[in-house]
Amino acid sequence: MAEAAAADHELLRQLAKGNEGAFRTLYERYQGRLYRYALHMSGNAATAEETTQEVFLLLIKSSKGFDPEKGSVAGYLFGMARNITRRSMNDVSSEVALEDDDDRDEFALAGDLEILEELSQADLLDTLRKAVVGLPQQYREAVVLCDLEEFSYDQAAELMSCSPGTVASRLNRARALLKKKLSYQKCVR
Amino acid sequence: MREIDPIRNPSEALLSSALNRLASGSPKGAPDEIGGSLLREFRQHHRRRRQKRMALVGSIAACILAVAVLVVQKGVWNHGAKSAALQAQQVQQAGKSAQPQKAPEVPSTHGMASTERLSAATTSNSGATGFVTLAPYDSTVSAADLTIVRVELTGSDLRLLGAPVTEDLSDQRLLADVVVSGDGTPYALRIVR
Numbered sequence: 001m002a003e004a005a006a007a008d009h010e011l012l013r014q015l016a017k018g019n020e021g022a023f024r025t026l027y028e029r030y031q032g033r034l035y036r037y038a039l040h041m042s043g044n045a046a047t048a049e050e051t052t053q054e055v056f057l058l059l060i061k062s063s064k065g066f067d068p069e070k071g072s073v074a075g076y077l078f079g080m081a082r083n084i085t086r087r088s089m090n091d092v093s094s095e096v097a098l099e100d101d102d103d104r105d106e107f108a109l110a111g112d113l114e115i116l117e118e119l120s121q122a123d124l125l126d127t128l129r130k131a132v133v134g135l136p137q138q139y140r141e142a143v144v145l146c147d148l149e150e151f152s153y154d155q156a157a158e159l160m161s162c163s164p165g166t167v168a169s170r171l172n173r174a175r176a177l178l179k180k181k182l183s184y185q186k187c188v189r
Numbered sequence: 190m191r192e193i194d195p196i197r198n199p200s201e202a203l204l205s206s207a208l209n210r211l212a213s214g215s216p217k218g219a220p221d222e223i224g225g226s227l228l229r230e231f232r233q234h235h236r237r238r239r240q241k242r243m244a245l246v247g248s249i250a251a252c253i254l255a256v257a258v259l260v261v262q263k264g265v266w267n268h269g270a271k272s273a274a275l276q277a278q279q280v281q282q283a284g285k286s287a288q289p290q291k292a293p294e295v296p297s298t299h300g301m302a303s304t305e306r307l308s309a310a311t312t313s314n315s316g317a318t319g320f321v322t323l324a325p326y327d328s329t330v331s332a333a334d335l336t337i338v339r340v341e342l343t344g345s346d347l348r349l350l351g352a353p354v355t356e357d358l359s360d361q362r363l364l365a366d367v368v369v370s371g372d373g374t375p376y377a378l379r380i381v382r
Contacts, residue, residue: 018235018238018239020228020231020232023227023228023231024228027224027227027228031218031219031223031224032217032218032219034219035216035218035219036215036216036217036218039215039216040215045216048219049219049220049223052219052223053219053223053226053227056227057227057230060227060230060231060234061234124207124210124211124214125210125211125214125215128207128208128210128211129211132211143208147205147208147212148208148211148212148215149212150212175201175204178204179200179201179204182204182207
């Protein structure tokens, strides 16, 4: 991981000097993850494209703004993506507050969630995307990074500027909220 | 990744499976056009940066050159002033050895070459420097107050100043060094060409 960070840092130094190959490598390395991060965080392809573009434009124009003492290049890029996505998402009303004291047991929840198995891929993606986007921002970020992008807790903690324990706790909470949200959707179908 | 027991925790297993499907069903990356436009932006940005840097380097080089030229010019001026003062001193010394007098009218020397006539005319009253003292010459004037000015005048004008120039050179333009005091009074003169 340290080697990858050092390689990223070297690429960024080369990019700042105008090395096109370094830019291409960094772009290929991160554009997919940044795009999907922004897509899952916003639920909007246009926002994801805009975010990806803006992150790399900022990188081109102010690559010297990166301070290796403060974190990795990945953390720097995801930090920019997080800020841009947040700014783009004016529709905070999509965050649905769900009651925490749902006393239905695990098996009742599972029964409700079985509908997910029956959904077509397109419907599933649509339903899940909406459910993820409806999560509060810090929980949504934990699900996106750990469940969808398969970052480790340590990596996610670095990107989210919190401890790995906080990431785990946010992820648990996020998954509980997701299950309830999906179960609720099943109930209204 | 967390291990999920599908028997004890079926809802977690279902959710994980659904999230995996969402992850695998999501686009792999941004559209290619974004990469293309970013690459163009990268090239433009660095082209502009290189141009700015070249302009900056050019400006700095021009400034350094201008300063160097000024320094060299100042050095030349200083050297010129020193040599002028030195020559003025020599004029003074020459003046002390020869009595100041009105330059004699040089007789016409038809048949001689102009340069020969000039040298013949300037041999009298001139020291090693080739300067001829003029009527207003004052040996008490300090050498520091004297300046040598190069002028181009007709032979008749130079003769009016007191230079030993023959009649047949009256209409020719001649180059001469004139030693002048601070108030412009000519003290000595030498024909250069």
